Amino acid sequence: MIGLPDFPWDRLTPLKTLAGEHPGGIVDLSVGTPVDPVPAVVRQALADASDSPGYPPTYGTERLRSAAAGWLRRGHGVTLDQANVLPLIGSKELVAWLPTLLGIGPGRRVILPELAYPTYDVGARLAGAEPYATDGLTALGPERVPLVWVNSPSNPTGRVLPAEHLRKVVSWAREHGAVVASDECYIELGWEEQPVSILHPDVCGGSHEGLLAVHSLSKRSNLAGYRAGFVAGDPALIQRLLEVRKHAGMLMPAPVQAAMAVALDDDAHVIEQRARYAARRAALRPALEAAGWRVDHSTAGLYLWASNGMDCWKQARILAENGILVAPGDFYGKAGSAHIRIAVTASDERISAAVRRLQ
Numbered sequence: 001m002i003g004l005p006d007f008p009w010d011r012l013t014p015l016k017t018l019a020g021e022h023p024g025g026i027v028d029l030s031v032g033t034p035v036d037p038v039p040a041v042v043r044q045a046l047a048d049a050s051d052s053p054g055y056p057p058t059y060g061t062e063r064l065r066s067a068a069a070g071w072l073r074r075g076h077g078v079t080l081d082q083a084n085v086l087p088l089i090g091s092k093e094l095v096a097w098l099p100t101l102l103g104i105g106p107g108r109r110v111i112l113p114e115l116a117y118p119t120y121d122v123g124a125r126l127a128g129a130e131p132y133a134t135d136g137l138t139a140l141g142p143e144r145v146p147l148v149w150v151n152s153p154s155n156p157t158g159r160v161l162p163a164e165h166l167r168k169v170v171s172w173a174r175e176h177g178a179v180v181a182s183d184e185c186y187i188e189l190g191w192e193e194q195p196v197s198i199l200h201p202d203v204c205g206g207s208h209e210g211l212l213a214v215h216s217l218s219k220r221s222n223l224a225g226y227r228a229g230f231v232a233g234d235p236a237l238i239q240r241l242l243e244v245r246k247h248a249g250m251l252m253p254a255p256v257q258a259a260m261a262v263a264l265d266d267d268a269h270v271i272e273q274r275a276r277y278a279a280r281r282a283a284l285r286p287a288l289e290a291a292g293w294r295v296d297h298s299t300a301g302l303y304l305w306a307s308n309g310m311d312c313w314k315q316a317r318i319l320a321e322n323g324i325l326v327a328p329g330d331f332y333g334k335a336g337s338a339h340i341r342i343a344v345t346a347s348d349e350r351i352s353a354a355v356r357r358l359q
């Protein structure tokens with residue numbers, strides 16, 4: 001049996017029960033699950049493609065790959081041939097399986113951020129490799145590592161890694177023979193800072209060798225329920241992943257492929273969704289600060305990374321007593337033990353309730 005950590009949110013059940021006892025009901029800000037509607041154009045595209053009796057292509061339709069490449073070019077200054085895009089059944093699937101798909105096994109270290117989405121660690125363990133959380137690559141010395149994960153904007157901190165920082169990661173990885181996998185699922189949600197893709201020429205010098213960018217439509221398009229993401233980058237790596245995924249049956253349903261292509265072509269719904277999150281963030285942040293919390297980083301993404309100096313579980317309990325459920329920072333690594341993560345993904349009505357309760 002592979003040793004996996006406890007699923008962090010299971011540990012939150014007692015605080016969820018406590019928050020649920022509030023007379024005004026729970027305000028659940030503990031997970032980043034979208035609550036706003038799936039855009040009408042996307043729903044229509046899904047319905048129009050519902051008569052799909054045959055197996056879909058693992059590689060994705062050319063229409064889908066072109067839409068992804070077009071969006072990367074239009075929105076993020078990345079030039080990439082559509083052949084170097086591969087659809088994912090949500091990006092979590094690749095985060096959990098990339099080390100396995102790349103053939104990384106026992107005795108190898110997979111590098112992940114000190115404060116991170118827990119699935120990078122899980123993915124290393126599933127492959128039998130060793131997860132190693134560090135923000136200091138140079139301390140690793142001459143060791144050759146197979147894979148380095150970066151995540152900007154970060155879950156949980158909302159921190160953006162500037163192009164210069166990413167450039168250093170790429171050059172370190174190229175010297176050490178490592179693949180860099182960049183989880184960019186929050187790239188559309190820059191507030192005070194604009195995130196940059198690992199595939200941008202300012203970061204990678206125009207070559208995508210050894211680089212993979214992982215994208216998700218869950219947050220930008222409210223498609224978490226559809227399971228829609230893609231990976232793009234190094235042609236040789238994409239072909240390798242495709243080969244294994246074909247054998248393993250990791251193929252995105254055809255109606256979702258059709259819906260995702262339409263979602264990637266349409267910028268209007270993203271602008272609308274961004275405005276919703278901006279307003280919720282603008283309401284919640286000052287209310288938290290007035291209640292004694294300091295917000296760190298959080299210049300992009302869907303979360304406020306906050307601390308009032310206490311232990312994270314104590315902070316989460318204080319808020320749960322007021323009917324607000326948040327994620328304790330130690331879900332994301334030891335370095336998070338004095339922080340909480342507050343998602344801005346609740347409805348306007350629930351965010352207003354949280355603001356009132358913080359007063």
Ligand SMILES: Cc1ncc(COP(=O)(O)O)c(C=O)c1O
Nearest residue numbers: 090091092117155185216218229
């Ligand atoms: C950093 C990060 N990566 C990946 C995912 C997975 O997203 P999805 O599988 O919905 O594309 C999430 C979800 O919250 C996330 O926070």
